Amino acid sequence: MLTNIGSDRVRSVRALGRRAVREREALFLAEGQQAVREVVAHRSDSVKDLYVDPDAGTRHATMLEAARANGVSIRDVSPEVLAAMCDTKAPQGIVAVCRSIDVDLESVLDRHPKLLLILTNVRDPGNAGAVIRGADAAGADAVLVSDSSVDIYNPKVVRSTAGSLFHLPIVMGVPIPLMLDRVRGAGLALFAADGAGESPLADVDLSGPHAWVMGNEAWGFEPGVREACDSVVRVPIYGKAESLTLAVAATICLYASAALQRADRISG
Amino acid sequence: MLTNIGSDRVRSVRALGRRAVREREALFLAEGQQAVREVVAHRSDSVKDLYVDPDAGTRHATMLEAARANGVSIRDVSPEVLAAMCDTKAPQGIVAVCRSIDVDLESVLDRHPKLLLILTNVRDPGNAGAVIRGADAAGADAVLVSDSSVDIYNPKVVRSTAGSLFHLPIVMGVPIPLMLDRVRGAGLALFAADGAGESPLADVDLSGPHAWVMGNEAWGFEPGVREACDSVVRVPIYGKAESLTLAVAATICLYASAALQRADRISG
Numbered sequence: 048m049l050t051n052i053g054s055d056r057v058r059s060v061r062a063l064g065r066r067a068v069r070e071r072e073a074l075f076l077a078e079g080q081q082a083v084r085e086v087v088a089h090r091s092d093s094v095k096d097l098y099v100d101p102d103a104g105t106r107h108a109t110m111l112e113a114a115r116a117n118g119v120s121i122r123d124v125s126p127e128v129l130a131a132m133c134d135t136k137a138p139q140g141i142v143a144v145c146r147s148i149d150v151d152l153e154s155v156l157d158r159h160p161k162l163l164l165i166l167t168n169v170r171d172p173g174n175a176g177a178v179i180r181g182a183d184a185a186g187a188d189a190v191l192v193s194d195s196s197v198d199i200y201n202p203k204v205v206r207s208t209a210g211s212l213f214h215l216p217i218v219m220g221v222p223i224p225l226m227l228d229r230v231r232g233a234g235l236a237l238f239a240a241d242g243a244g245e246s247p248l249a250d251v252d253l254s255g256p257h258a259w260v261m262g263n264e265a266w267g268f269e270p271g272v273r274e275a276c277d278s279v280v281r282v283p284i285y286g287k288a289e290s291l292t293l294a295v296a297a298t299i300c301l302y303a304s305a306a307l308q309r310a311d312r313i314s315g
Numbered sequence: 316m317l318t319n320i321g322s323d324r325v326r327s328v329r330a331l332g333r334r335a336v337r338e339r340e341a342l343f344l345a346e347g348q349q350a351v352r353e354v355v356a357h358r359s360d361s362v363k364d365l366y367v368d369p370d371a372g373t374r375h376a377t378m379l380e381a382a383r384a385n386g387v388s389i390r391d392v393s394p395e396v397l398a399a400m401c402d403t404k405a406p407q408g409i410v411a412v413c414r415s416i417d418v419d420l421e422s423v424l425d426r427h428p429k430l431l432l433i434l435t436n437v438r439d440p441g442n443a444g445a446v447i448r449g450a451d452a453a454g455a456d457a458v459l460v461s462d463s464s465v466d467i468y469n470p471k472v473v474r475s476t477a478g479s480l481f482h483l484p485i486v487m488g489v490p491i492p493l494m495l496d497r498v499r500g501a502g503l504a505l506f507a508a509d510g511a512g513e514s515p516l517a518d519v520d521l522s523g524p525h526a527w528v529m530g531n532e533a534w535g536f537e538p539g540v541r542e543a544c545d546s547v548v549r550v551p552i553y554g555k556a557e558s559l560t561l562a563v564a565a566t567i568c569l570y571a572s573a574a575l576q577r578a579d580r581i582s583g
Contacts, residue, residue: 089555181563186553214555249574285454285573287357287482291566295449298563299570305553306517 048123049098052131060098060132060144066198069147075200077143077213078133084110085210086143091117093213096144100126103140134202147200148212149219152191152226156233160188162304163235163258164297167193167223167272174264174293175199176207181298183211185305190215191230191258193223195269227275230258237276240300241267242290244281251280253304261297317366317392320399328366328400328412334466337415343468345411345481346401352378353478354411359385361481364412368394371408402470415468416480417487420459420494424501428456430572431503431526432565435461435491435540442532442561443467444475449566451479453573458483459498459526461491463537495543498526505544508568509535510558512547519548521572529565 049056062068063076074095077086080103086094087110097111097119104111104123111121124132126140133142155163164182169175175197182190192199199205199219205212221229231237236257260276262268273279282291282299291299317324330336331344342363345354348371354362355378365379365387372379372391379389392400394408401410423431432450437443443465450458460467467473467487473480489497499505504525528544530536541547550559550567559567 177560177563180556181559183554184550184552184556184559184563209557211554211556282452282570284452285577286451286479288448288452288479289477291449291452292445292562294560295445295452295563295566298559299567302550302567309553 048125049128050125052127057128057131060142063144064134064202066201069198069200073147075145075147075205076134076202077145077205078135078202079139079206080107080141081210082205083141083143085213086145087114087117087119089213090145090148091119093145093148094119094143095146097121098124098129098132098142098144100124100129100140102126107141135206148217149199150216152218152221152229155189155191155216155218156229158188159256160235161256161308162187162301163189163191163230164301165191165193165226165230165258165260166196167260168263168269169196169261169293171264172197172201172203173207176204176209177294178261178297179208179217180211181294182301183214185298185301187215187301189218191218191221191226193226194220195223223269223272224275227260227272231275238300239268239273239276239279240282240296241273241279242281242284242296244279246278246280247283248280248300248303251278253307257304259297259300259304261293264293317390317396320395325396325399328410331412332402332470334469337466337468341415343413343415343473344402344470345413345473346403346470347407347474348375348409349478350473351409351411353481354413355382355385355387357481358413358416359387361413361416362387362411363414365389366392366397366400366410366412368392368397368408370394375409403474416485417467418484420486420489420497423457423459423484423486424497426456427524428503429524429576430455430569431457431459431498432569433459433461433494433498433526433528434464435528436531436537437464437529437561439532440465440469440471441475444472444477445562446529446565447476447485448479449562450569451482453566453569455483455569457486459486459489459494461494462488463491491537491540492543495528495540506568507536507541507544507547508550508564509541509547510549510552510564512549514546514548515551516548516568516571519546521575525572527565527568527572529561532561
């Protein structure tokens, strides 16, 4: 069992809390029971090392057995070592060091997606994670995150996706003008979601392949994004609220698309 | 200007961070720019005192003028006094002490509501606030909060409603069996929202008056709630996500109702 919280290994895991280190090593952390369970279930190929303290080892014996059968290397560590490795204050006794899982934009577009979510300048980790979770629930084909957004491998983002990070393809690091250009070139319509958009959601034709574009939580879109989209669409506000949260607005838009596209597939 | 952070007044304001004191005094705090702006705009009758530090006084001069014209008493305080009064670490220089604004269940039902949101055993302040914000956006007629839920006057709830607490009637403190009974007696259908519900959202007839019932974030409903409802309804999960957040699920349900009820009113 690893017990030395000052060891090089502990420090190299802990360093993955920093974006520069994550990018250099092409590694990130999945902390806690839910994230580890989901990465083992859906992307065990990406798990480099799994660290577990004795309590969590007992609690998650079945999952650990399955992980071992999939070739995952599991290391026993003391609770102090586990805590020293993690970003969160309550890491639940388990953490996985994972290889980056983002994919090329072209590999997503080659599969003729019907429904995509594009994030640009989304900066809050909790919001980014909640939006990815909503995209997963709505059955989106992928999430594309522009280079101006929060790092999706930030431990707070990973946690707040509630496992969805491992459920659908994620594209990262592409500048937004290029991203919009390529997605349009692949035959998808582009709909920017904005509380001040001119088209109410119910008036937009969502039957064809399309991407929803979501901007910054506070100030919306950088110059050029609205103009590059086919419509700027608003979820109507029927009461006196100023706005919806980013995750709620995005998920309402994606569900409107999913409901229509899936009804079309069944009836067509 | 009030500068003594040890004064009785400062202590009595700070004490409103505690539920027992709020209930005894029938007062609560609206902290920060957004909450104060919304209470002044929509419920200035409920503001007992408004405290403001010099910086915020300059920034919000127009709003403070309007508040004064509505008879609100405004007190200048030092930044230290303001911080000592507030629950939040960054109170933005302004806080209002407000009289309780919740209303009787009967007063809501007397107005023949078409769309209500009922919360039972919702415990996380941020979730409760986000759900109230969603209900406001969807144009719900009121939010009914059972006695087993978080206190809606908790400063974290007030903040996370983003002003919506002051936009629509809120009922509090009624036991859930009595609440469901009264709402049904007023002619509304009851729909419990649950990820494992037997009826997909698209199959439910949302045209008549009804209430959405949302339960605990983790474990759902206490015994008897499902049985008391007309249907247990699920927002379908099309991808691999385990669930939606409470706020996202509630707002999707409420928007489905609002879209249909409003279309009916226009066409009918």
